[in-house]
Amino acid sequence: MKPKNTLISLFCGAGGLDWGFKLSGKFDIIFGNDISEPATYTHSINFGTKHVTHQPEASDLPAVFLGDVSKLEIDRFEGLRRDVVTGGPPCQDFSIVRGPTKERAGIEVSRGRLYSYFVRALIHLQPRVFVFENVPGLKSANRGEAYKVILEDFSALNIRWSEIKKLVGNNSRITPQDYEIIYSDLVDASKLGVPQARKRLIIIGLRKDLSQSIQWKVDVLKEKVRNALNGKGRLVSKYPL
Secondary structure, eight states: OOOOEEEEEESOTTSHHHHHHHHHTSEEEEEEEESOHHHHHHHHHHHTOEEESSOOOGGGOSEEEESOGGGOOGGGGTTSOOOEEEEOOOOTTTOGGGOSGGGOOGGGSTTGGGHHHHHHHHHHHOOSEEEEEEOGGGGTGGGGHHHHHHHHHHHTHHHHHHHHHHHHTOOOOOOOOOEEEEEEEEEEGGGGTOSSOOEEEEEEEEEHHHHHHTHHHHHHHHHHHHHHHTTTTOHHHHSOO
């Protein structure tokens, strides 16, 4: 039997983003991390992961780590198979709920820069695919500059790593692979069968060496992903709950 794909989830919360991967039957959730204790305990119940408060070892997996992502020694997972990394860094500094642009500091403050630890994970783990989610307000934070910088980080990790290291305090000399952005837009959950008008920004990246090996298929892949996330052809998209 073909082994399932593995998934590592940062800022995992109770595992809402990861649940869809689990429901597909094609993924094993091997690790999650969040700073919220109720969330990590719920994640542990939802996915049968071991709840740990120490730096997780390979023998602990599958596990969920309760702790600050900045303290996570992500290089411990370098020897493991890692197919997908997901994450939704705290979005308070990007949310339009907080009011005018001047009140949304975005990447200009440390809270908004937590996404840099997601980038650090991509650099160390080099998963085949990453899925990044956040609030729609991220696209307009800092007059669109935050969104632009984040996309550039994902697309040019090899170039931007020296800058990211200044934020996350990492001295690694890793030469990371860049990512091809397969999808980057808002997704309306109501078009996918969720009985709620909830929109989220979803960014999906495919490791460049993989995208280059199927270059003639990349545009087809992008269209398929776009159609799937927009609910194209689904009755619930036309008649949302």
